Amino acid sequence: MSQTGGPVTVEGHAGEQAVAALQGFGVDVMFTLNGGHVWPLYEAARHRDMRVVDTRHEQSAAFAAEAYAKLTRTAGVAVLTAGPGITNGVSAVTSAWFNGSPLVVLGGRAPQGRWGSGSLQELDHVPILRSVTKSAGTVTDPATAARVVHEAVATAVAPHRGPVFVDFPLDVFGPSAGELPAVDASFGRAAEPDTDAVAQLATRLAAAERPAFIVGSDAYWGRAEEALRAAVEALRVPVFANGLGRGLLSADHELAFLRTRGLLKQRADLVVVIGTPLDFRLGFGRFGSAAVAHVVDAESQRASQIDVPSVVGDIATTLTGLGRHGGARVDHDAWIVELRDAEERARADEEPLLAATADPIKPSRIYGELRRRLERDAVVICDGGDFASYAGKFVEVHEPGCWLDTGPYGCLGNGMGYLIAARVARPSAQVVALLGDGAAGFSLMDADSLVRHGLPCVMVVGNNGMWGLEKHPMQAIYGWDVACDLQAGCRYDEVVRALGGGGETVTDPDEIGPALDRAFAAGVPYVVNVVTDPSDVYPRSSNLG
Ligand SMILES: Cc1ncc(C[n+]2csc(CCOP(=O)(O)OP(=O)(O)O)c2C)c(N)n1
Numbered sequence: 001m002s003q004t005g006g007p008v009t010v011e012g013h014a015g016e017q018a019v020a021a022l023q024g025f026g027v028d029v030m031f032t033l034n035g036g037h038v039w040p041l042y043e044a045a046r047h048r049d050m051r052v053v054d055t056r057h058e059q060s061a062a063f064a065a066e067a068y069a070k071l072t073r074t075a076g077v078a079v080l081t082a083g084p085g086i087t088n089g090v091s092a093v094t095s096a097w098f099n100g101s102p103l104v105v106l107g108g109r110a111p112q113g114r115w116g117s118g119s120l121q122e123l124d125h126v127p128i129l130r131s132v133t134k135s136a137g138t139v140t141d142p143a144t145a146a147r148v149v150h151e152a153v154a155t156a157v158a159p160h161r162g163p164v165f166v167d168f169p170l171d172v173f174g175p176s177a178g179e180l181p182a183v184d185a186s187f188g189r190a191a192e193p194d195t196d197a198v199a200q201l202a203t204r205l206a207a208a209e210r211p212a213f214i215v216g217s218d219a220y221w222g223r224a225e226e227a228l229r230a231a232v233e234a235l236r237v238p239v240f241a242n243g244l245g246r247g248l249l250s251a252d253h254e255l256a257f258l259r260t261r262g263l264l265k266q267r268a269d270l271v272v273v274i275g276t277p278l279d280f281r282l283g284f285g286r287f288g289s290a291a292v293a294h295v296v297d298a299e300s301q302r303a304s305q306i307d308v309p310s311v312v313g314d315i316a317t318t319l320t321g322l323g324r325h326g327g328a329r330v331d332h333d334a335w336i337v338e339l340r341d342a343e344e345r346a347r348a349d350e351e352p353l354l355a356a357t358a359d360p361i362k363p364s365r366i367y368g369e370l371r372r373r374l375e376r377d378a379v380v381i382c383d384g385g386d387f388a389s390y391a392g393k394f395v396e397v398h399e400p401g402c403w404l405d406t407g408p409y410g411c412l413g414n415g416m417g418y419l420i421a422a423r424v425a426r427p428s429a430q431v432v433a434l435l436g437d438g439a440a441g442f443s444l445m446d447a448d449s450l451v452r453h454g455l456p457c458v459m460v461v462g463n464n465g466m467w468g469l470e471k472h473p474m475q476a477i478y479g480w481d482v483a484c485d486l487q488a489g490c491r492y493d494e495v496v497r498a499l500g501g502g503g504e505t506v507t508d509p510d511e512i513g514p515a516l517d518r519a520f521a522a523g524v525p526y527v528v529n530v531v532t533d534p535s536d537v538y539p540r541s542s543n544l545g
């Protein structure tokens with residue numbers, strides 16, 4: 001957030017003011033797909049030196065903007081043209097709503113002076129966007145554009161974060177000037193938690209025999225990694241993670257656990273869920289007979305379906321308070337050893353799966369090959385059904401902001417937009433997307449965007465020739481299936497090659513590793529299309545999301 005001090009006057013049309021307002025928050029790129037209604041925003045980006053990255057579908061632009069927010073912990077911006085440009089982005093906006101990601105969507109809009117006469121793409125977007133954003137509105141007076149956009153971004157980045165929408169009727173782009181408020185250093189910070197509530201939770205943790213933390217995305221957004229590490233090392237509490245919580249504590253930390261969620265459910269006596277909703281991924285907040293406490297960054301995040309004690313406010317402050325709480329505490333080392341032993345057994349059980357020589361290829365073998373090639377700061381993106389679930393099970397995350405999954409909205413098709421943003425935000429890290437063959441079909445055309453913008457990355461397609469996460473359950477429930485089959489062995493690599501990238505199809509398990517090596521070295525967007533065993537079914541009960 002670069003701009004400080006008092007308000008300044010921005011000379012220029014509403015687009016100039018909007019881009020100046022974005023830059024005040026440190027935004028340096030917009031993701032978009034062209035449409036005449038938003039040209040003034042491009043003109044301002046050109047004038048003010050903001051990078052413009054365009055995609056082949058507005059969904060990818062909006063997913064890219066969301067991922068950019070996730071990767072940078074600042075606002076991510078999509079510029080979508082009026083009507084279909086905006087409605088094409090709605091699923092990605094909704095994903096950001098579920099993910100609590102500060103996505104800012106600036107939209108074009110038919111002219112207000114002729115509203116109701118049937119202009120091209122004359123649609124009132126605001127009611128459509130209102131239910132999936134923190135705020136949605138229209139700039140009606142050009143002199144307010146800087147302030148409206150400034151306030152929209154401030155709303156997006158304020159905990160609990162989420163998407164915002166502002167559209168600009170074509171006729172607000174006339175010559176103008178507007179006042180741009182200063183960016184305050186306190187923007188983006190949650191309220192202070194209640195110290196008594198923190199102390200009560202600390203007392204309960206001190207008395208618990210088998211406590212655990214489950215840490216999610218809002219701890220990442222709240223930059224709580226240092227406070228988390230300090231707290232769990234002081235309290236000796238095992239940590240599980242989901243979403244962007246993964247990597248806050250490195251997977252190889254002695255208190256980080258990935259494979260023992262079943263044991264957590266059977267044995268824990270206190271589960272403190274931090275910065276993630278008590279939703280289906282967490283059994284709606286029930287962990288066997290364990291007591292549950294919830295640490296959230298805003299009142300809106302308290303669970304409504306279950307009554308558990310909550311601490312509301314800045315998550316890093318809450319964790320710091322927990323870690324510093326003195327006094328006697330129950331020793332947890334036997335519990336940690338119990339979990340660690342089970343974790344190591346589960347890890348050993350994985351080894352044959354990761355090394356599977358079966359033909360056709362087991363998806364787990366792909367992860368065995370990938371895991372040994374991933375660097376600690378690799379960005380891993382998931383988009384798919386069973387194939388993505390395996391990623392959650394087998395990929396170990398070592399640093400914050402390195403794991404991008406779809407999130408609880410579960411909208412397939414995020415992968416390519418996320419890839420675009422990941423390479424823009426992390427120019428030198430490994431960037432890998434794990435795509436089901438079904439998921440890949442939503443947006444593989446955006447390999448073209450990766451090529452045009454010079455964004456090398458690795459895509460791995462788990463090609464089982466089906467919508468596996470639907471086909472297997474349909475078979476189990478009905479004994480038949482419909483609308484579940486895709487082309488077996490389809491050459492997604494040829495699609496990417498035709499678009500100017502690289503790629504190959506792999507059918508021999510021993511060729512996966514060398515193909516991944518070629519992909520990482522290629523210097524272009526490169527797909528490894530692995531034909532996998534169609535009879536393989538993900539063991540779903542063990543997944544926590
Ligand atoms: C936009 C969207 N459409 C449909 C679904 C329903 N759905 C969930 S998983 C899945 C199958 C995914 O298949 P694929 O990507 O090939 O992965 P696989 O399960 O085969 O590994 C489908 C269709 C969804 N989650 N999102």
Ligand SMILES: [Mg+2]
Nearest residue numbers: 437438466468
């Ligand atoms: Mg599939």
